[in-house]
Amino acid sequence: MNPVVVENLTVAYQKKPVLSNVSFEVPEGKLIGIIGPNGAGKSTLIKAILGLIPKAAGEIKIYDKKYRPKDRVVGYVPQRGSVDWDFPTNALDVVLMGRYGHVGWFKRPGKKDTEIAMECLKKVGMEKYANRQISQLSGGQQQRVFLARALAQDAKVYFMDEPFVGVDAATERAIIELLNELKRQGKTVLVVHHDLQTVKEYFDHVMLLNVNTIAAGPTEEVFTLENLTRTYGGKLSFLEKDQLIVEQK
Amino acid sequence: MSYESWILIVGSLAGVTCGITGCFLILRKLSMLADAISHTVLLGIVLAFIVSQSMSGIYMLIGAVVVGLLTAVGVQMLHHAGIQEDASIGVVFTFLFAVGVILITVFADDVHLDVDHALMGEITFVPWDLVQWGFLPELPKAFLMLSTVLVINLVIIGLFYKELKITSFDPQMAAAIGLPVLLIHYLLMGLVSITTVASFDSVGAILVVAMLIAPGASAYLLTNKLSIMLLLSALIGVSAAVIGYYLASWLDVSISGSMATVNGIIFALVFLFSPTKGLLSRKFTMKKLKMD
Numbered sequence: 001m002n003p004v005v006v007e008n009l010t011v012a013y014q015k016k017p018v019l020s021n022v023s024f025e026v027p028e029g030k031l032i033g034i035i036g037p038n039g040a041g042k043s044t045l046i047k048a049i050l051g052l053i054p055k056a057a058g059e060i061k062i063y064d065k066k067y068r069p070k071d072r073v074v075g076y077v078p079q080r081g082s083v084d085w086d087f088p089t090n091a092l093d094v095v096l097m098g099r100y101g102h103v104g105w106f107k108r109p110g111k112k113d114t115e116i117a118m119e120c121l122k123k124v125g126m127e128k129y130a131n132r133q134i135s136q137l138s139g140g141q142q143q144r145v146f147l148a149r150a151l152a153q154d155a156k157v158y159f160m161d162e163p164f165v166g167v168d169a170a171t172e173r174a175i176i177e178l179l180n181e182l183k184r185q186g187k188t189v190l191v192v193h194h195d196l197q198t199v200k201e202y203f204d205h206v207m208l209l210n211v212n213t214i215a216a217g218p219t220e221e222v223f224t225l226e227n228l229t230r231t232y233g234g235k236l237s238f239l240e241k242d243q244l245i246v247e248q249k
Numbered sequence: 250m251s252y253e254s255w256i257l258i259v260g261s262l263a264g265v266t267c268g269i270t271g272c273f274l275i276l277r278k279l280s281m282l283a284d285a286i287s288h289t290v291l292l293g294i295v296l297a298f299i300v301s302q303s304m305s306g307i308y309m310l311i312g313a314v315v316v317g318l319l320t321a322v323g324v325q326m327l328h329h330a331g332i333q334e335d336a337s338i339g340v341v342f343t344f345l346f347a348v349g350v351i352l353i354t355v356f357a358d359d360v361h362l363d364v365d366h367a368l369m370g371e372i373t374f375v376p377w378d379l380v381q382w383g384f385l386p387e388l389p390k391a392f393l394m395l396s397t398v399l400v401i402n403l404v405i406i407g408l409f410y411k412e413l414k415i416t417s418f419d420p421q422m423a424a425a426i427g428l429p430v431l432l433i434h435y436l437l438m439g440l441v442s443i444t445t446v447a448s449f450d451s452v453g454a455i456l457v458v459a460m461l462i463a464p465g466a467s468a469y470l471l472t473n474k475l476s477i478m479l480l481l482s483a484l485i486g487v488s489a490a491v492i493g494y495y496l497a498s499w500l501d502v503s504i505s506g507s508m509a510t511v512n513g514i515i516f517a518l519v520f521l522f523s524p525t526k527g528l529l530s531r532k533f534t535m536k537k538l539k540m541d
Contacts, residue, residue: 014331050425069427076425083419087276088475097415101426106408133473153426 001064003028003157003188004049009058011041011048017211018044022058024207024216029186031179033193033203033219037232040210042192043079046159050076062157072101075155077146079162085135091145092130095120098152113152120148123181125174140171147178158182158189164198176202199223255376255389257494260508262395263448264486267460268468270402270444272475272482273437275465276417281335282324283461285342286438287445287454289320291367292349294446299356306380306394310443317442318435320345325431370453370505378450391450398447402440406479409433414475452505460486463512467519470526485515 002025011019019041026032034042047053049060051067060066063073075098098120099113109117121127124144129137137145143163150158164172179189179202193199199206199219206223208214208231215222215230250258274283290313297312298304320341327337353367372391379387406413416423416433424430441461448457468481493508500507521528 047421052421052424069425072426074425076422078419078421078425082421084276087418088469088473088478089414089418090473094418097411097419097422100411100415100428103411105412108411135473149422 001028002026003063004190005059005061005064006045006049007059007061009045009048009060010056011044011053012056017056019048020211022209022213024213026188026190026205026207026216028188029183030188030204031183031202032188032190032205032207033199034190034207034209035193035196035199035223035231036209036214038194040231042194042209043161045209046076046161046190046192050074050159069101072153073156075150075153075158077150077158077160077163080139080143080146080166082161085137085142087134090131090133091121091126091137091141091148092117094134094145095148095152098149101153116154117148117152120151121145123151124148124178138168140167143167143171144174147175151178156187158187160189160191162192162194164193164195196228252376253494255392256372256504257491259375259389259391259395259451260372260490260494260504261487262392262399263451263457263460264464264488264490264508265483266395266399266402266444266486267448267457268464268482268484268486269406269479270437270440271461271463271465272468272479273406273413273417274441274461275469276475277434277437280458280462281338282321282438283441283445284458285324285338286317286320286441287457287461288342289316289345289349290442290446290449291454292316292345292352293442294367294449295349295352295356299352306382306390306397309446310394310398313442313446314439316345317438317445321435321438325434366453367449368453368455369503370449370451370456372451372504372508375451391447394447395451398443402444405436405440409436413437452508456505456509459509459512460489463509463516464489467516470519470523473525485512489515 095117207216293312293316297308323341464485497507
């Protein structure tokens with residue numbers, strides 16, 4: 001059973017369609033890159049799948065069912081810039097938020113949740129910063145805290161919105177190692193990504209998006225010059241350098 | 250109890266209640282919406298009077314919640330329809346407040362309320378406005394209302410602490426794990442409405458904004474922990490009320506005005522001298538970094 005199936009999804013802001021007739025399926029236990037130019041609707045796609053924005057039409061199935069948060073099969077890493085890092089809280093507390101769905105109403109996260117949260121911080125190499133105020137962390141460290149929070153959700157499918165943006169090289173390596181670890185555990189990870197040079201190295205599958213689905217499937221089949229040209233259209237000129245790399249690999 | 254101690258108690262209660270609720274307004278960047286609600290609840294009070302023909306506390310609280318939520322929902326709807334948020338607040342706020350003002354002038358003969366009183370409050374009269382609730386002895390109405398609202402606020406914030414926290418920090422994540430983000434927003438706006446109306450008699454619609462925002466804004470600059478921020482904000486709210494009262498007696502000026510002024514002075518001091526986030530300490534750190 002495919003963990004994520006999207007059929008004919010259309011999303012519109014005001015009257016302008018941001019996603020139009022998007023259809024794709026992702027296989028279980030793979031790393032999937034969602035690739036496309038700015039304004040292609042990559043973040044919108046994730047938000048629509050998670051029900052954060054209304055869809056105009058289409059079907060979305062997570063493990064063959066309509067997505068319901070209380071099934072707790074989905075973990076989410078929003079864009080780092082979407083929150084105010086000056087919020088009065090520390091790294092451990094943010095990771096604990098990943099447990100809130102498990103804790104339920106009227107209860108506080110318990111000792112067990114704190115242990116899980118600490119473990120998740122350890123997995124991203126941030127256990128030393130557990131009590132650090134989040135505004136005092138670097139961009140890469142903040143991103144790792146967000147990843148740890150998603151791990152604490154203990155999900156089967158993960159959606160990550162641009163986790164590699166604005167992070168240092170060490171964090172990028174740490175993140176990709178973590179993604180591979182999740183894959184080994186049989187989890188499915190969808191990542192919005194826009195560095196074309198690393199696509200072949202990082203992802204098993206890609207989904208090329210530009211308002212419509214351009215192509216989706218195994219990276220070696222789908223990540224071709226022809227498909228990229230169709231995805232990026234007129235912006236080809238500044239793609240050329242990347243294309244060479246694509247071809248060489 | 251003496252006249253003076255009633256004023257101190259009522260002022261402190263307003264300080265604590267507003268201080269705690271205000272923290273969430275600051276973290277959610279909703280100060281302007283609070284300003285709007287603090288004015289539109291006037292309409293709620295007038296409507297409550299027209300319906301119930303009394304100035305009873307419970308009707309006032311219900312009226313405040315209804316109109317406060319109407320304000321929040323109206324702003325949300327206009328904003329959702331593509332109007333900028335500040336413009337939505339400006340339109341809804343002034344319209345509902347204006348209707349309130351008109352109704353007050355129409356029913357002026359019956360209502361023990363005038364626009365000045367609603368805007369500025371008059372804490373001086375609080376000790377004489379007594380009511381009798383249930384088995385309790387006759388007590389000042391403002392004291393009973395503020396105590397009730399404080400208890401409601403503490404219970405709601407206690408029950409929904411983690412939900413309020415995550416929806417303030419990361420509403421997208423909160424929605425993704427299935428929390429009713431908008432409902433929690435309205436719940437908080439309900440708290441703001443009853444807080445405002447309970448503080449109305451004492452400090453009025455304009456100064457209540459100072460009591461809602463200033464203590465939380467000061468506390469925000471003093472700590473990195475939400476629970477401590479709530480505590481500090483409550484403490485600052487009380488201090489401002491007490492210091493404000495004595496300052497007013499000493500200078501023989503408006504008590505509520507003096508309380509709000511002290512709130513402003515405390516904020517200014519914290520803004521300058523907070524050990525971690527103050528202007529001076531930040532300047533100092535920058536200088537040190539340059540030297541290194």
